[in-house]
Amino acid sequence: MAYKAKIRVTLRPSILDVQGKAAQHALANLGYSSVESVRIGKYMEATINESSADDAGRVCTEICQKLLSNPVMEDFTFELEPVN
């Protein structure tokens, strides 16, 4: 069974996001004064072949902790969808 994992990696709230800040300034220049802040993260999709959603979830957590995010500065969340 294959599962598609939709993974979001975001900078921890305490970490300064210079990219997000630059984007927010650009939006302010475009006249979007109501946009108070922008935070930029990463979106990744992984197809995981495991026999159950639990197993796929376990693998996904592991790869996020090991490689796809750095726990010192980032948080991650994901959703799993079965793929036919």
Next chain:
Amino acid sequence: MADVTVGIVVFPGSNCDHDTEYAVASFPGVRPVMLWHNDHDLQGSDAIILPGGFSFGDYLRCGSIARFSPIMREVIEFARKGRPVLGICNGFQVLVESGLLEGALIRNTGKKFICREATIKVANNGTLFTDGYRNDEVLRMPVAHGEGNYIASPETIESLEEHGQVVFRYTDAEGRATEDANFNGSLGNIAGIVNRNGNVLGLMPHPERASEKLLGSEDGRRLFESMFRHVTGT
């Protein structure tokens, strides 16, 4: 100096590997060997250097993919045995990603890639990398990085400071760790740290680019020299 073999790890995208080789080879009795990231053999190295560059194109996060290169298993084992490992710039990023050093290196606060000469102060000369310097001595070394902003949790910073693990800080020419001198935004003006055991050093400035007069500074030489002296026990 007695015979010393220095392994320089080459990742795809390393670009200071040959500068480092050149600097290392200028010491009598020191033989650099280039270690390809896909190999497992440290070729009898007495010390390991992870050079600067953009390993794996800085994909995902700087150093995050290089950290899992096959040779890193041997490098980590080598470091855990207490043998000297030096990470310069991207090499520092690989060391924090690998967990050999604490904290992380994120985008410079000013957003820009910064390529210029920096002044740094020796904050602890009691390590095998820095015992050729005086404490508070101000050194000139080039920097060239986009992600050199050192961060760590407040507890980690406190512990690094308490154990003398901060070995270099960005300062002005007079050795003052001012905000202006801290061009990349690092916590505590941190430019380089060692692990608790003192055998793994990571720093953002480039000692290999400050290793002969013609380059404008020789201040990086004593770092290599100390490391080699330590290896030979002299």
